[in-house]
Amino acid sequence: MTPIGIFDSGYGGLTILKEIRNRLPQYDYLYLGDNARAPYGARSFDIVYDFTLQAVRHLFDAGCRLVILACNTASAKALRSIQQRDLPLIDPERRVLGVIIPTVEALDAISATKHVGVVATPGTIMSHSYRIETAKLFPQISLSEVAAPMWVPIIENGEADGPGADYFVKKYCDEVLAADPLIDTLLLGCTHYPILLPKIRRYMPERVNIIPQGRLVADSLADYLDRHPEMAHSCSKSGTMRFLTTEAPDKFNRLASLFLDSPVEAARITLQ
């Protein structure tokens, strides 16, 4: 079996898997969450790169020919090095794709005012990947970047629906609006954040469109597979989903089932 590999530091990538699976249900998917070492958001470049490369190698060893880094932090800090330095040595025929470029590519069509806010982990914001890629493609867009360091820990700890989450959701929503009161679009630049969407909606003015990345990434993957029939043919198509976690599977199964609205049975692995 040659599934499409989907990697995230934890549960966030499940929001991407869900949309990819809706869009491309025929393929097999192998999800890997490095829950034991999540969050990645505040970790250094070198550590995020090391952890991400270990995960990519694991997914390759499990048969994947195509791996999606369904994590903005890993896409910002590790993707380019893996594509340019590691893939040519590991296997030039395999591919690793990220989530930042497919998201940025959709921005111009979404924003009318050309004032866009992006919330993401400190690591993604400090890399300025969104600002750099947006400036390249759409210099007319003014992009305000705000780090929301507490959102991933709240979600990884199963507190997204709790009353404590409201304080931190409002705090970072207020920061985005203070950074640029003219925004008509708020991009959720972290794959965990769609879980907080009902609360984010509550603290954003109605005129602001809140954009999760899942559908954008799924559309971009479908387009990639259309343009690369050799890759599309080499990925197996039995419509299955399997899950790997570096933490206790019981905990993963409970939370992941909530993310996907269907039962999940994960196997535990060790990355090194």
Ligand code: DGL
């Ligand atoms: N889902 C990851 C992202 O998109 C979360 C990063 C983290 O582990 O902090 O950035």
